[in-house]
Amino acid sequence: MAIWRCTVCGYVFDGAEAPDKCPKCGAPKEKFEEIAGEAAELIERSRHTNDLHMKLTTFLRKVEWVSESGIEDNLDPGCLAIFKKAKEQAAELRQMIKAELQTHMKKGKWG
Ligand SMILES: [Zn+2]
Secondary structure (H helix, E strand, C coil): CEEEEECCCCCEEEECCCCCECCCCCCEHHHEEEECHHHHHHHHHHHHHHHHHHHHHHHHHHHHHHHHHHHHHCCCHHHHHHHHHHHHHHHHHHHHHHHHHHHHHHHCCCC
């Protein structure tokens, strides 16, 4: 497996060979260059981090759902305060992750 990048539009492709045509901009196979060494490692690491962000987002959604049940249940002020805070902070973290991932996309950091 190798990583290939379209030199026209930056599209990244995984495969033994470059694709016949760029799926994004239609550039021919010759326009692809193989990415190796540090650049390839950086792409792998970026993908790993992206994956971690997605996992965290899933957990945070669960925290929000659980907190909502607690808020509905509303047993006493102490419990309510905890569930409200958990919900708020989980939502805030999810927003931070979303914003950070958008920054990465703009920089073209992701493969
Ligand atoms: Zn392209």
